[in-house]
Amino acid sequence: MVKLENVTKRFNDAGLYGIDAHLPKNGFCTVIGRSGAGKSLLLRTILGLIKPDSGRVLIDDTDIYNVKYKKLKSIRSKFGVLFQNNALLDSMNVFENVSLPVSYRNPDISQNDLKDMVADKLRVTYLSNVSEKYVNQLSGGMQKRVAIARALITDPEILFYDEPITGLDPLTAEGIIDLIRNLHSEIKKTTIVITHDMRGFIDFTDYVMLIDEGRTLFCGTKEDFMDFDNIIARAYVKMAGKI
Amino acid sequence: MNYLKSFTLTTGEITLFILRVLKSFRMAFKNWKLIVYHMFEISQESILILVFASLFMGMVSAYQIAYQMRDVLPMLYVSTIVTQAVLIEIGPIITGIGFSGKVSSQISAELSSMKVTDQIDALEVMSIDPIEYLVMPRVAAAVLIIPFLTLITEFSIVFGSYLISIAALDITSNMFIEGSKKNFEMFQVFGGLIKSLMFGFFTVILSCYFGITAKTGAKAVGRATTLSVTVSAIAVVVLDYIFTRMLFLW
Numbered sequence: 001m002v003k004l005e006n007v008t009k010r011f012n013d014a015g016l017y018g019i020d021a022h023l024p025k026n027g028f029c030t031v032i033g034r035s036g037a038g039k040s041l042l043l044r045t046i047l048g049l050i051k052p053d054s055g056r057v058l059i060d061d062t063d064i065y066n067v068k069y070k071k072l073k074s075i076r077s078k079f080g081v082l083f084q085n086n087a088l089l090d091s092m093n094v095f096e097n098v099s100l101p102v103s104y105r106n107p108d109i110s111q112n113d114l115k116d117m118v119a120d121k122l123r124v125t126y127l128s129n130v131s132e133k134y135v136n137q138l139s140g141g142m143q144k145r146v147a148i149a150r151a152l153i154t155d156p157e158i159l160f161y162d163e164p165i166t167g168l169d170p171l172t173a174e175g176i177i178d179l180i181r182n183l184h185s186e187i188k189k190t191t192i193v194i195t196h197d198m199r200g201f202i203d204f205t206d207y208v209m210l211i212d213e214g215r216t217l218f219c220g221t222k223e224d225f226m227d228f229d230n231i232i233a234r235a236y237v238k239m240a241g242k243i
Numbered sequence: 244m245n246y247l248k249s250f251t252l253t254t255g256e257i258t259l260f261i262l263r264v265l266k267s268f269r270m271a272f273k274n275w276k277l278i279v280y281h282m283f284e285i286s287q288e289s290i291l292i293l294v295f296a297s298l299f300m301g302m303v304s305a306y307q308i309a310y311q312m313r314d315v316l317p318m319l320y321v322s323t324i325v326t327q328a329v330l331i332e333i334g335p336i337i338t339g340i341g342f343s344g345k346v347s348s349q350i351s352a353e354l355s356s357m358k359v360t361d362q363i364d365a366l367e368v369m370s371i372d373p374i375e376y377l378v379m380p381r382v383a384a385a386v387l388i389i390p391f392l393t394l395i396t397e398f399s400i401v402f403g404s405y406l407i408s409i410a411a412l413d414i415t416s417n418m419f420i421e422g423s424k425k426n427f428e429m430f431q432v433f434g435g436l437i438k439s440l441m442f443g444f445f446t447v448i449l450s451c452y453f454g455i456t457a458k459t460g461a462k463a464v465g466r467a468t469t470l471s472v473t474v475s476a477i478a479v480v481v482l483d484y485i486f487t488r489m490l491f492l493w
Contacts, residue, residue: 047368073370087365089357101369105374107273154369 002158002192007055014101016041016052016214023192027078028184029207031194032236038214039194040084043162046192047079048072059158059186080156084163086147088135095131096148098122099204105154121149125179128196141172148179158190160181165200208237260374260452267372267379273379281384284344289392293341297396300337301403304328309412311366318414322422325404330431331491332483334397338389339442339479341396343472350381351471354454355464363455378451382444389443390436397435434490441482446475 004024009016012214017036023029044050056063059075065076081205088097098118103109122128125145135143143166149192151159156186165173177200184191184204193201198208208225210218210233218228226237273280308321328362354377357363401423408414414422450471457467 044364047364049367073372076368076370077340081368082364083361083365085360087361089362090360101278101371104369118372150369213492 001058001060002046002190003056003058003061003127003136004042005056005058007042009050009052009054010110011041013037014041014214016045016211019055019211019214019216021209021216023190023207023209026188026190028191028201028204029193029209030136030198030201030205031192031209031211032198033196033211034232035196037211039196039197039211040162041194041214042211043071043160043177047081047160050078060076077154078157080151080154080159082144082147082151082159082161082164084166086143088143088147088150089122090135093132093134094122094127094138094146097135097146098153101150101154113177117153118149121152122146124183125149126153126175134181139172140168141175144168144172144176145179148176148183152183156189158192161191161195163195165197173200176233197239198236199240202237202242256456257449257452261372261448263379264382264448264451267375268383270375270379271383273373274383277376277380278383278387280316280491281381282388285381285384285388286293286392287343288349289345290395292345292388293338293392293396294399295343296314297334297337297399298403298406300333301325301329301405302407304333304358304400305404305407305412309408318408318412319418319422320425321408321412321414322401322404322419323425326401326423327398327426327431329397330435332435332487333400334393335435335439335442336479337400337477338396338439339392339446339483340476341481342385342389342392342443343446343450343475346385347446347471347475348468350447350465351450352468354451355467358455358457359461360460361465366415373455378448381451382447385443385447386440389439393439431491437490438483438486442479445478445482449475449478 002021004021005213007016007019014036019042031039031042041050045052046170048057051065054112057065059078061073062075064072064075070157087137089100092100095115097116098121099114102117103114118131122130125148129144129148130138130142130146135146138146164176164180168176179194180191181204195201198205205222207220208218208222209216211223216224217230218233225233226242304325305321308324309318312318312320354363357377363377366373366376405416405419408419411418453467453471453474457463
């Protein structure tokens with residue numbers, strides 16, 4: 001469960017101002033907002049990368065900014081994250097990238113076990129024969145899939161996807177949306193998608209969080225969001241073809 | 244006043260960074276493969292440049308000393324002065340400056356690129372401490388490899404001056420070798436190596452610091468690289484003064 005209590009972070013030109021949110025366990029939540037609304041800043045705050053000026057970020061009732069680094073590391077081991085630009089290590093091949101979280105935490109793991117784990121996650125993300133390839137030899141869509149495979153390798157409890165379809169062609173984007181949907185229905189873990197385009201996600205999202213200019217405009221169920229009387233919310237619902 | 248504040252803050256941050264790196268050395272055994280990998284990388288990047296520059300540095304040194312000493316001291320002392328200067332001063336400082344130019348720039352460019360493309364944040368989120376995974380292996384590798392690079396540099400400089408002494412200064416091979424042995428003390432070799440060790444440690448720490456704390460955007464990569472090369476080159480000279488005072492002057 002992810003809970004934000006009055007989270008405020010001020011920067012010169014942007015920030016988060018008194019964000020409150022409750023993203024329930026095992027639900028599918030879509031965080032939407034315009035470019036520059038503070039979505040990625042919000043994600044970084046939840047991940048423990050940017051400390052808020054005030055307020056609390058609770059992961060399973062633990063305030064992640066009020067614990068020692070070791071404890072934060074153990075909390076983060078529950079996370080699987082797809083970054084906006086994938087954040088794959090370009091000095092490594094696909095196998096090394098996907099296996100890194102496991103091989104680093106458990107250096108004694110056998111190569112065979114590691115190969116099986118990686119093969120399994122690559123299969124889940126519909127990738128084959130790419131283990132030995134380097135990141136720059138793959139297309140944008142394939143890189144996304146590799147990054148998703150890496151996020152899945154530790155069997156995380158919470159999956160974050162930051163702008164998973166931004167910069168992809170419609171067909172590839174469709175494939176990534178299907179993959180995210182299938183993964184959620186298979187593994188039933190808390191899934192948080194951050195996007196400015198909720199068209200592909202509206203049908204299967206459980207919760208919606210709408211932020212604008214660093215403030216929460218809405219946080220609740222999809223059904224309530226559909227009835228939410230706000231000009232920005234209506235624009236998103238319209239864009240998703242639901243009006 | 245702002246410069247002073249910024250200097251104090253950065254110095255404090257670098258000190259804390261160094262403490263974190265030193266603390267992470269307890270994980271050196273776990274990361275031994277990475278350390279060995281970076282040792283190869285560093286040697287590969289710097290060895291040719293160091294040898295090439297050192298050969299010419301040796302030639303210039305022999306010429307300059309012979310020129311300054313003409314009509315004052317016998318030519319036998321050319322190799323004495325070259326060898327002493329190389330072991331105590333020139334060898335370590337050429338290696339240090341070479342390190343700050345080649346290795347520092349490479350490391351800070353690499354780490355700052357990783358920073359701007361979220362790779363370092365990704366490591367953090369994967370519960371992999373970037374200090375432990377990216378910085379410590381590079382620093383350990385530099386500290387382990389730099390004494391060898393310094394010895395190679397020192398040998399190359401002396402060899403360069405030997406070649407020019409034989410070829411152009413009418414110094415025989417025997418004279419050169421005899422001159423080199425004069426006033427030689429093993430402590431001079433170790434003193435120079437201790438200095439080079441400090442140069443390696445600080446240049447790599449600084450380049451990692453500037454790389455890992457880079458801001459976002461392509462400009463940040465350039466800024467981090469420039470800062471890293473400039474600051475580590477200055478650090479080499481300052482450290483050289485401090486350690487020369489500590490080790491050789493009494």
